[in-house]
Amino acid sequence: MSRPTLEQVASRAGVSRATVSRVVNGSTTVAESIREAVHRAVAELGYVPNLAARSLVTQRTDSIALLLPETTTRVFSDDQFFPGVIRGVSQELEAADKQLVLMLLGSAAAHERAKRYATGGHVDGVLFASMHGADPLPEMLASHGVPVVCSGRPLSRSTVPYVDVDHEAGVVAAIEHLLSSGRRRIATIAGPQDMVAGIARLDAYRQVLGASDRRSIVAVGDFTRESGEAAMRQLLADDPRLDAVFVASDLMAHGALRALREAGRRVPADVAVVGFDDIELARYTDPPLTTVRQPIEEIGHTLARLLLRLLGGEPVEAVVLPTELVIRHST
Amino acid sequence: MSRPTLEQVASRAGVSRATVSRVVNGSTTVAESIREAVHRAVAELGYVPNLAARSLVTQRTDSIALLLPETTTRVFSDDQFFPGVIRGVSQELEAADKQLVLMLLGSAAAHERAKRYATGGHVDGVLFASMHGADPLPEMLASHGVPVVCSGRPLSRSTVPYVDVDHEAGVVAAIEHLLSSGRRRIATIAGPQDMVAGIARLDAYRQVLGASDRRSIVAVGDFTRESGEAAMRQLLADDPRLDAVFVASDLMAHGALRALREAGRRVPADVAVVGFDDIELARYTDPPLTTVRQPIEEIGHTLARLLLRLLGGEPVEAVVLPTELVIRHST
DNA sequence: TTGTAAGCGTTATCAA
DNA sequence: TTGATAACGCTTACAA
Numbered sequence: 001m002s003r004p005t006l007e008q009v010a011s012r013a014g015v016s017r018a019t020v021s022r023v024v025n026g027s028t029t030v031a032e033s034i035r036e037a038v039h040r041a042v043a044e045l046g047y048v049p050n051l052a053a054r055s056l057v058t059q060r061t062d063s064i065a066l067l068l069p070e071t072t073t074r075v076f077s078d079d080q081f082f083p084g085v086i087r088g089v090s091q092e093l094e095a096a097d098k099q100l101v102l103m104l105l106g107s108a109a110a111h112e113r114a115k116r117y118a119t120g121g122h123v124d125g126v127l128f129a130s131m132h133g134a135d136p137l138p139e140m141l142a143s144h145g146v147p148v149v150c151s152g153r154p155l156s157r158s159t160v161p162y163v164d165v166d167h168e169a170g171v172v173a174a175i176e177h178l179l180s181s182g183r184r185r186i187a188t189i190a191g192p193q194d195m196v197a198g199i200a201r202l203d204a205y206r207q208v209l210g211a212s213d214r215r216s217i218v219a220v221g222d223f224t225r226e227s228g229e230a231a232m233r234q235l236l237a238d239d240p241r242l243d244a245v246f247v248a249s250d251l252m253a254h255g256a257l258r259a260l261r262e263a264g265r266r267v268p269a270d271v272a273v274v275g276f277d278d279i280e281l282a283r284y285t286d287p288p289l290t291t292v293r294q295p296i297e298e299i300g301h302t303l304a305r306l307l308l309r310l311l312g313g314e315p316v317e318a319v320v321l322p323t324e325l326v327i328r329h330s331t
Numbered sequence: 332m333s334r335p336t337l338e339q340v341a342s343r344a345g346v347s348r349a350t351v352s353r354v355v356n357g358s359t360t361v362a363e364s365i366r367e368a369v370h371r372a373v374a375e376l377g378y379v380p381n382l383a384a385r386s387l388v389t390q391r392t393d394s395i396a397l398l399l400p401e402t403t404t405r406v407f408s409d410d411q412f413f414p415g416v417i418r419g420v421s422q423e424l425e426a427a428d429k430q431l432v433l434m435l436l437g438s439a440a441a442h443e444r445a446k447r448y449a450t451g452g453h454v455d456g457v458l459f460a461s462m463h464g465a466d467p468l469p470e471m472l473a474s475h476g477v478p479v480v481c482s483g484r485p486l487s488r489s490t491v492p493y494v495d496v497d498h499e500a501g502v503v504a505a506i507e508h509l510l511s512s513g514r515r516r517i518a519t520i521a522g523p524q525d526m527v528a529g530i531a532r533l534d535a536y537r538q539v540l541g542a543s544d545r546r547s548i549v550a551v552g553d554f555t556r557e558s559g560e561a562a563m564r565q566l567l568a569d570d571p572r573l574d575a576v577f578v579a580s581d582l583m584a585h586g587a588l589r590a591l592r593e594a595g596r597r598v599p600a601d602v603a604v605v606g607f608d609d610i611e612l613a614r615y616t617d618p619p620l621t622t623v624r625q626p627i628e629e630i631g632h633t634l635a636r637l638l639l640r641l642l643g644g645e646p647v648e649a650v651v652l653p654t655e656l657v658i659r660h661s662t
Numbered sequence: 663t664t665g666t667a668a669g670c671g672t673t674a675t676c677a678a
Numbered sequence: 679t680t681g682a683t684a685a686c687g688c689t690t691a692c693a694a
Contacts (some may be wrong), residue, residue: 059686
């Protein structure tokens with residue numbers, strides 16, 4: 001009782017393998033009566049094409065991998081960033097009738113396994129969620145001929161096309177908003193310094209504060225709520241008179257709010273807080289969070305579109321999407 | 332410059348295809364010198380085995396699919412339930428050197444595509460995240476000979492083995508805790524009534540309240556924060572004198588807390604709140620949430636272990652994991 | 663220990 | 679419009 005093959009369907013329907021293949025693949029050049037007979041045989045036997053055999057000959061799999069750096073506490077923490085990206089990618093691939101395959105790069109072994117998986121031809125192309133450090137994998141896959149697109153500008157010198165957002169513009173808007181509302185001692189909780197999102201936002205913070213002749217007050221977190229809480233405590237210890245803090249992610253900002261409350265600081269009366277991301281949580285914190293919105297699902301859409309274009313043999317360039325300050329009640 | 336094949340490696344190393352295959356698959360019956368020559372040829376050509384060809388002959392893929400009902404707002408909302416399950420599954424499969432493949436069932440088309448993918452032999456087995464309604468897919472895959480394990484007891488009559496938690500015991504502990512601390516009008520925000528987690532928790536609530544001769548006060552949500560907020564407003568309108576609410580998920584409880592604050596109710600002074608899940612968020616709400624903990628990662632571990640056992644041809648039975656009340660400051 | 667050869671289940675080319 | 683037949687790249691008896 002193993003799986004029926006094309007052969008068996010063919011003999012049951014009294015036709016050749018080739019004809020069954022045609023029917024299964026929707027070719028129009030098959031007589032109506034035969035088509036029906038084949039369909040009946042398929043149904044009766046419960047035939048399902050063997051995808052390995054098919055892809056062996058077609059050299060395609062019609063599936064796309066999205067590789068997620070799962071070591072990070074971020075992907076499947078309750079941060080909505082990755083989920084939003086995934087949703088966007090998913091919608092776009094849906095339309096192209098491609099199967100999305102998510103893979104976690106949680107360990108060195110997983111990293112290796114995913115590499116074999118992708119170079120082994122299990123997928124037609126690969127999407128990278130934003131990476132840590134200078135991961136050589138995207139470049140390596142590309143050099144093996146696998147089409148690749150990255151989310152977030154790669155930290156290593158790389159020719160792989162990517163999608164990123166305008167971190168600088170977002171940070172500038174946030175800090176200027178704080179300055180113009182009279183804040184004078186503006187600290188920051190930065191993201192991990194091995195990710196482009198962490199680095200770019202901190203750089204921008206330093207630059208705009210430097211331009212207005214103010215001192216940087218910096219603590220570094222890793223995008224988790226817990227790290228945001230710890231970083232805020234640190235900042236309060238370093239400079240008890242700070243009156244504002246720009247936090248590089250909403251989730252860290254949530255942790256920061258808690259630390260501020262515990263320290264007896266009122267938000268925004270004593271300390272103004274600005275986050276980054278604009279995930280749903282931002283509307284549910286107390287008070288609701290002013291934050292820099294990035295178009296999360298749109299990142300996903302764009303990633304998928306670029307990859308599909310790459311698969312189609314078209315040339316592809318990096319894309320940078322806009323960010324926007326959303327003002328709520330924490331400033 | 333297409334991908335090198337076994338054949339090419341063989342001719343470069345001056346041996347037969349079979350020998351290269353042996354080396355690549357780590358057979359020990361190959362002379363040291365030949366093994367080295369083959370490895371060199373592999374490295375020089377950048378050879379990577381074609382997985383489709385391999386799985387065509389071996390009938391295995393060494394990968395496992397985890398199917399996620401993505402229509403639900405729950406999987407990739409900022410609820411940590413699914414992420415935790417995924418992490419657990421991932422850890423366990425890692426140890427078995429299987430590739431985890433996540434697939435989203437976001438639409439009818441995606442549902443269909445995933446079915447083809449699984450029955451087409453792209454994976455050796457399938458895990459279902461907790462489903463909506465009486466999804467026939469698990470049973471159907473099983474009937475196609477695909478090993479399947481479900482998270483959450485299937486709502487349809489089904490022979491597919493599953494992993495679930497003891498919803499009843501958790502709810503009973505929660506309600507009794509409320510009763511014993513003097514609460515008299517205990518409402519509930521139930522989960523979606525097409526999911527076993529939603530149904531079982533509401534049933535248990537009704538049963539224990541009925542047993543203590545108290546009235547049920549029910550609103551239904553869909554496990555999202557937003558629905559929790561709306562449901563809480565509804566409950567306050569229905570019975571302004573309620574003094575406690577059992578919420579079927581922490582995320583909905585977060586929404587409920589907000590609605591309570593907006594209505595001017597203090598927690599726990601005026602209204603006690605108990606959640607369900609014990610995700611990280613529960614420690615960061617204001618006040619921190621009393622909740623029923625379920626062993627989320629353990630669910631994932633168990634799912635994976637059962638499936639691996641199934642793949643090994645062993646018989647497998649359903650598993651029900653324990654729940655436990657965690658008391659914080661919302662009661 | 664190594665090689666030969668027969669598949670694995672498809673699709674695609676070419677005739678008929 | 680249909681049917682042979684040759685790949686696709688690999689593993690695995692079976693022989694040598």
